[in-house]
Amino acid sequence: MLALPARRVALAGCALGFALSFAAFYPGRLAPDESWFGLTLYRSGALAVFAAHLALFWTGLFLVGKAMIEGGSAWGVLTPLLGLPPMLFDFFGPVNSESALACSWLFACAFAFERAVAGRHALAGGLASLIALGYGALMRIAALPAALPVLYLFTGEAAPQPRYARWIVTALVPLLLIAAAIGLDRDAFGGARHRALIAFDLGSMSALIGENLLPGRWTRADETQILQCGVNQWRGDGRCAFVSGAMPEDNLWGAWLGGIAAHPGAYARHRLDYANRLLRWLGEAPEIVTDTAANVSTLRADGNFAAAAIAPMAHALGATPLFRGYAWLLAALAVTWLGLLAADSTARRFAVALGASALIYIAVQISCGVDDSFQRLFWPVAASLAGGFALLACRWPAHSRLGALVLIGCVCVAAFAASALIV
Numbered sequence: 001m002l003a004l005p006a007r008r009v010a011l012a013g014c015a016l017g018f019a020l021s022f023a024a025f026y027p028g029r030l031a032p033d034e035s036w037f038g039l040t041l042y043r044s045g046a047l048a049v050f051a052a053h054l055a056l057f058w059t060g061l062f063l064v065g066k067a068m069i070e071g072g073s074a075w076g077v078l079t080p081l082l083g084l085p086p087m088l089f090d091f092f093g094p095v096n097s098e099s100a101l102a103c104s105w106l107f108a109c110a111f112a113f114e115r116a117v118a119g120r121h122a123l124a125g126g127l128a129s130l131i132a133l134g135y136g137a138l139m140r141i142a143a144l145p146a147a148l149p150v151l152y153l154f155t156g157e158a159a160p161q162p163r164y165a166r167w168i169v170t171a172l173v174p175l176l177l178i179a180a181a182i183g184l185d186r187d188a189f190g191g192a193r194h195r196a197l198i199a200f201d202l203g204s205m206s207a208l209i210g211e212n213l214l215p216g217r218w219t220r221a222d223e224t225q226i227l228q229c230g231v232n233q234w235r236g237d238g239r240c241a242f243v244s245g246a247m248p249e250d251n252l253w254g255a256w257l258g259g260i261a262a263h264p265g266a267y268a269r270h271r272l273d274y275a276n277r278l279l280r281w282l283g284e285a286p287e288i289v290t291d292t293a294a295n296v297s298t299l300r301a302d303g304n305f306a307a308a309a310i311a312p313m314a315h316a317l318g319a320t321p322l323f324r325g326y327a328w329l330l331a332a333l334a335v336t337w338l339g340l341l342a343a344d345s346t347a348r349r350f351a352v353a354l355g356a357s358a359l360i361y362i363a364v365q366i367s368c369g370v371d372d373s374f375q376r377l378f379w380p381v382a383a384s385l386a387g388g389f390a391l392l393a394c395r396w397p398a399h400s401r402l403g404a405l406v407l408i409g410c411v412c413v414a415a416f417a418a419s420a421l422i423v
Contacts, residue, residue, distance in 0.1 A: 056103040064386055075389070102136070150357055358384050361380055
């Protein structure tokens with residue numbers, strides 16, 4: 001008798017979150033020339049995509065809460081609270097690839113979780129989850145490996161046996177998605193995307209070793225400039241952004257692999273430096289926070305009063321671990337480890353899948369990322385929150401409770417130390 005009102009409370013909270021997100025991030029954010037997945041979106045088209053992403057995100061949160069309530073955990077009524085951190089982080093860009101991936105993936109995982117708790121494994125439900133997961137994957141093809149834990153754990157009763165066959169089928173799905181992405185977007189593995197990666201890696205390695213590794217014909221002035229380029233000057237309007245377009249068309253991947261093989265130490269130093277900037281523990285708050293706080297008056301002038309009200313809170317939290325990738329790396333590790341310690345259940349498998357997915361996503365981003373913006377970690381944030389919340393519905397065997405408490409204590413100490421050190 002208590003489940004139905006509880007579900008209504010969760011639904012009402014998610015509906016309110018959707019309305020607040022729409023009010024906070026829609027006004028003044030959409031330009032007529034916004035592009036999305038190779039298509040030019042006019043204002044009405046961008047609005048539809050924006051609303052769809054918000055609906056996927058908040059519906060996903062409601063499905064997580066619904067599944068927990070039906071599984072016997074009253075904590076499910078609090079799921080709308082999980083939507084507050086992304087709002088403070090200002091992640092809801094209308095056609096941002098990271099928010100598109102995270103919103104669709106959260107919906108797919110939550111939908112599979114809800115059906116598993118209810119004992120429903122209909123083919124239509126599985127296809128709906130895969131479509132949402134695939135849509136998110138098309139936004140960022142490099143993130144496809146992060147979908148493997150979710151695909152494996154939530155294949156449902158139709159999963160082939162023995163287990164190795166299930167792994168094979170799971171591995172084939174990302175390959176099919178890659179093939180579909182290439183068919184829909186011929187620039188998926190070509191053009192500016194791979195050229196930016198190669199220029200970023202080889203250019204940064206060149207500056208480290210004092211030797212130009214970039215393929216192409218360069219003047220002495222070009223080479224001097226390349227060797228002096230800083231880490232943030234290879235993209236956008238940076239003074240070394242011209243390098244990407246000036247490289248030859250042929251054998252770029254060969255030059256990239258050859259440079260890494262010849263100078264593995266420089267490549268490791270370059271990628272570790274990038275990882276530290278992406279996950280930075282110390283230093284300035286991410287630009288997304290300072291920019292938002294500095295433009296409160298502009299937001300108000302644009303009629304975006306909800307965002308103007310949220311901006312001071314986001315700015316106040318900017319110097320805390322909440323805005324540091326290392327904190328969310330710790331959160332993903334904690335969710336995964338605690339899930340492994342818990343007794344087997346649907347909630348436990350859901351938590352482990354999301355935690356492992358977040359870790360894989362971070363590893364992929366560190367390995368082949370170019371932009372070190374905190375926004376790139378939207379999926380680890382959403383996955384860690386939803387997975388950690390699902391742990392509240394888990395049960396731990398007596399022998400593992402001590403390990404769980406020790407891990408929680410270590411994470412709390414690490415977070416406290418980070419808060420004390422950040423300036």
